[in-house]
Amino acid sequence: MKPLRALIRKELTVLFGSPMAYVSLTLVVLVTGLIFFEHLRIYNQILFLYASNTMGGFDTSTIPDQVNIRDTVFFPVMENLGITLIGLIPLITMRIFAEERSRGTDELLVTSQLSPGRIVAGKFLVTWSFVVLMMATSFVYPAMATVEGGIGLQNLLAIFIGLSLHAIGLASIGLACSAFTSSQLVAAVAAWAVGFVMWDFSWANPIVSESVARALDAIAMHPRYASFSEGIVDMADVAYFAGLALLCTSVARLSFDWRRVVG
Amino acid sequence: MSTGVAHLDTSTVPARGARVVTRGLTRRFGNHLALDDVSLEIRPGEAFGLLGANGAGKTTFIRNVTGFLLPSAGEVEVDGFSPVRDPEQVRARLGFVTETSRIYPDLRVSAFLRFCGGAHGLSGAGLSEAIARVVQRFHLEDVERRLVSHLSKGFLQRVSLAQAFLADPPLVIVDEPTSGLDPLQQEEVRSVLRGLRGERTLLLSTHDLGEARELTERVAVLYHGRLVAMGATDEVLAGEPLALFRGEECP
Numbered sequence: 001m002k003p004l005r006a007l008i009r010k011e012l013t014v015l016f017g018s019p020m021a022y023v024s025l026t027l028v029v030l031v032t033g034l035i036f037f038e039h040l041r042i043y044n045q046i047l048f049l050y051a052s053n054t055m056g057g058f059d060t061s062t063i064p065d066q067v068n069i070r071d072t073v074f075f076p077v078m079e080n081l082g083i084t085l086i087g088l089i090p091l092i093t094m095r096i097f098a099e100e101r102s103r104g105t106d107e108l109l110v111t112s113q114l115s116p117g118r119i120v121a122g123k124f125l126v127t128w129s130f131v132v133l134m135m136a137t138s139f140v141y142p143a144m145a146t147v148e149g150g151i152g153l154q155n156l157l158a159i160f161i162g163l164s165l166h167a168i169g170l171a172s173i174g175l176a177c178s179a180f181t182s183s184q185l186v187a188a189v190a191a192w193a194v195g196f197v198m199w200d201f202s203w204a205n206p207i208v209s210e211s212v213a214r215a216l217d218a219i220a221m222h223p224r225y226a227s228f229s230e231g232i233v234d235m236a237d238v239a240y241f242a243g244l245a246l247l248c249t250s251v252a253r254l255s256f257d258w259r260r261v262v263g
Numbered sequence: 264m265s266t267g268v269a270h271l272d273t274s275t276v277p278a279r280g281a282r283v284v285t286r287g288l289t290r291r292f293g294n295h296l297a298l299d300d301v302s303l304e305i306r307p308g309e310a311f312g313l314l315g316a317n318g319a320g321k322t323t324f325i326r327n328v329t330g331f332l333l334p335s336a337g338e339v340e341v342d343g344f345s346p347v348r349d350p351e352q353v354r355a356r357l358g359f360v361t362e363t364s365r366i367y368p369d370l371r372v373s374a375f376l377r378f379c380g381g382a383h384g385l386s387g388a389g390l391s392e393a394i395a396r397v398v399q400r401f402h403l404e405d406v407e408r409r410l411v412s413h414l415s416k417g418f419l420q421r422v423s424l425a426q427a428f429l430a431d432p433p434l435v436i437v438d439e440p441t442s443g444l445d446p447l448q449q450e451e452v453r454s455v456l457r458g459l460r461g462e463r464t465l466l467l468s469t470h471d472l473g474e475a476r477e478l479t480e481r482v483a484v485l486y487h488g489r490l491v492a493m494g495a496t497d498e499v500l501a502g503e504p505l506a507l508f509r510g511e512e513c514p
Binding site: 009017104105107112 | 290292326329330331332354357359361362365366369370374378379380381382383384385386
């Protein structure tokens with residue numbers, strides 16, 4: 001465990017010693033804030049349109065039930081944030097393995113007491129923790145504003161779990177892509193491609209058979225993420241993201257064996 | 264041997280140096296034969312030089328010994344342990360200095376040494392003592408608090424050497440330690456390496472004949488992946504040593 005602890009400490013020092021961590025945290029808070037306040041503005045406009053009557057008064061009884069802060073603000077914000085993360089997280093994960101390889105420091109790592117399994121474990125743990133921290137900071141605005149808006153603390157927790165698992169899944173894909181290249185750009189582009197393709201396979205429905213469409217839907221991220229957004233913590237969805245993370249750690253671990261063979 | 268490698272049984276690690284043996288070591292990269300049937304033995308405590316022109320296969324040989332690469336054929340043993348089957352045992356015996364100083368530029372020298380010591384299984388007082396020892400030995404007192412990215416090449420190489428000695432390994436592999444350094448920095452690094460002779464097994468890869476004469480007892484010469492000469496340094500390098508680099512007949 002000592003080598004693993006040393007690696008985790010080093011990863012944290014490098015991560016928080018560079019502007020990347022602060023820039024990405026700020027960016028996520030800004031983007032979430034912008035999306036949130038834009039939806040809040042639209043919500044207020046809809047409210048005003050429904051509630052204003054021709055006599056110049058204000059009648060809230062004319063506002064339909066489906067116009068509420070939960071459905072009009074919170075869910076669209078979560079949906080947008082889910083897609084934004086597909087674009088943002090690869091920018092954080094692209095350097096984690098690829099930079100070690102381009103600098104040649106991976107040779108230093110694998111000739112120490114850090115086995116490839118420990119290297120992968122250390123880097124994944126630090127990255128997962130960072131993206132969960134990122135989600136926590138981005139969640140502050142919507143959470144504070146919607147606790148009073150009929151979401152409920154339990155639902156809010158479910159949504160946060162879903163958001164964190166989605167971020168962990170995307171980070172895992174990004175890390176697996178980073179483990180196979182020394183180019184950060186290639187790592188980021190590969191992670192974007194995998195992330196966007198896996199987000200939603202509904203585009204393939206017209207061109208594939210029904211059974212294939214069902215299979216694709218089963219591996220798509222969006223239906224799982226959407227389920228959390230509705231405040232439901234289904235263990236099948238948790239298992240899906242855990243399986244995705246496990247698969248990606250195994251792929252990253254394999255990259256070390258692959259490199260020993262290929263050179 | 265090491266005082267701090269706690270999670271491995273180090274009772275079998277010899278005190279003075281490790282023995283390295285390769286038998287029929289062969290490594291291919293696609294159609295390119297980078298190492299061709301190389302068999303040699305490096306004795307415990309010996310300063311052994313690996314010579315050859317650029318592209319002769321020195322780094323590939325070293326990477327097979329450290330376990331960074333798998334051999335296509337043949338085998339490697341470090342104190343009887345294979346880097347393929349027992350990588351942890353081999354790594355427990357190994358200090359490694361890469362061809363160019365590969366150090367994290369965002370870390371301070373002290374943080375880098377702390378990380379390397381930890382990665383070799385050291386912790387607590389053992390780690391602090393090991394860092395103090397190498398800082399003194401490699402004269403890093405003035406740069407200990409500096410960022411690695413602010414160091415000169417000479418200091419980078421010293422830090423790189425220092426990390427290899429943290430866990431007091433019986434085998435130190437140094438890959439072209441003076442490559443890219445100016446003459447003063449080269450002399451600095453050589454003087455450090457001179458002081459290490461006889462302490463432990465030293466495998467030094469170089470294409471500098473003067474460096475090999477000065478620092479090693481025996482050498483092996485590689486040419487296009489083949490072992491073309493091996494023996495006492497003075498004997499192998501007597502006469503026309505450059506002929507060996509060109510793959511001409513052994514002396």
